[in-house]
Amino acid sequence: MRFEVQTDDRIAETVWSGERLISVEDTFSIPLDSLRSGKYKLIAEFEDTSSEKTDERTLKFSIFNFLKLSDDEYEAIVNLLTYIAEPDEIEELLNTPDSLREQAWKEFWERRDPTPGTPENELMEEYMRRVEYANEHFSFSNIPGYRTDRGMIYIRYGPPDEIESHPFELDSPPYEIWRYYSLDLVFIFVDKSGVGDYELVYPYGYYFR
Template sequence: MNLTIRIALICLALFIALSFIAYSQDIKSPNVEIQFYLDVICFKGESDTSARVDVFTVVPYQSINFMKSGETYLAQYDLVIKVLDSTKNIKEEKRVHRVIKEQDYKSTQGGTGKFDYSQTLLSLAKGNYEIKVVLIDSYVNDSYEKSRTLTVLNFADYPFSISGILILSSIEEQNEKFKITPFISDNVGDLKDGFFAFFEAYNKSGNDSADFIYQITDKEGKVLNHSKKLRKFVGKSKTQLYLKIPYNETISQGTYNLRIIALKPSNDTTIKTEDYLAAAERSLGFYRTVFGFNIADLNKAAKQLRYVAQPSEIEYIDAAQTQDEKQKRFKEFWDKQDPSPNTDRNESFEEYYTRIDHANKEFKSYNEGWLTDMGMVYIIFGKPFQVERSAPGTIGRKYERWTYLNNRQFVFGDNTGFGDFRLITPPTVSERYKYK
């Protein structure tokens, strides 16, 4: 591609579509930590028998482990990229070793939003594939896996076709070249200035122009928003193009599809299927994020403030008349708790909801884990320094004692034998969560 690329840290997910064949991805739950971001994009290759597939990864610094070496912090990881065909046979495998050196400790913890970006090129013949990428942290041997399904078509089979859609937050044209900033995310809900849909058109039809429109549709295919026809010059065999997609505040939070349609040039303002030349489609998320996290259930997230907020503060958030207003009040509350207001991250917010996730996994009983006594203590005070339990085989009531570094102790008893531990000592807890 004839491009200068600047990568922005937000997760990239690009969807490959040709002659209305699309590649799609689910929007992730906001409480699921994404260790790295994976993208797979298909463009026309150098030969007529294969396409060029670009595999992009973005790894936030806080997702990997750094070791101090002298005055430098060092991180190393491997990316194992596997291409599986429709029968699950491995057609190709590549291993990429990455080394990161950083001087600033705060950056290694994600405080400055730094990340490591890589791009690997593949050449694939026509077919259906699954692209698997495994990230292996060299220092702790942790591994994380992500995958994408991909349909690769032979672009040469079509008189006119278009590539996958790349979302951009900005684009500049300099000396007939594009300087682009990919917005590496499926979620465009916070892009108040809109965004750009970038793609390539491949033309051997002999026509020198085509009309283009975009459509935003819901999961059932209903068109919620669309553009007027915009005529573009496509006289070359390959033309790089983009459409500006303005911000639409009327669209409710949710998952949608963005479709780019190429049409035969016509002065008729109506869209006729017989005028279709090609189309590409990808999914979009419209979610107003809080510190970079999508909140899947805002009502529940507000209720979970019970260990950090005063009842009046929760009531104020719940009294909002709309979800957008409620999310605004929710964020304003956490802005007051932010230990580093001059950065994009809110460590207090992240730690609190990470503890809630842990409580739900470890302390679930008759209630969700965050509602249990053990969950309450864990969320407010964090992980105990020492845990003592009744000896295995003990008859009758089972006990568990948690001790913290300040010698604060909590004793829990299980009367039922089914893990429903209730707080015995102290009988109540008056403290609230506070980031340290």
């Protein structure tokens, strides 16, 4: 089995690699402590020595390595919590000493764990998945997607049941209508400037930040 860990970006830098002979029951660990926070992908190539058949699998994952975060990087990660944390919680996290940041982050999510006592924290996983989706799909210029109006609504409520998109209208700027049928909610976003900045115009004054 051959495997390597790469950064999940355009550079695709290999940060770790290895090769070993394993059986179906074998397990092994990959050292990740030295990696900086960011997105990575594990690429594993399997070869059946008896049949010479090969297969390749890719697993994407993210790392928060608090010991290797700069102050700016840590602040950026804490600010991701803006739609789920109280203002005083954000301030407390930002003022946490370097050596206690990882523990403070862990305790923040433990207080919200819907299934305490289990390895998974479903709320944290879903929240961070929504943040990642927002950043991938709603970013524009130098504004991260989670700070846009569409990102705000997506993170708060998840994917809408229906999106009515009007990117090319003769008598109006581009706009989208998001409908959440189970919640009886409708949101309208308009790209007034034509640069991809869809502003929330309905409901008027709807603001979480």
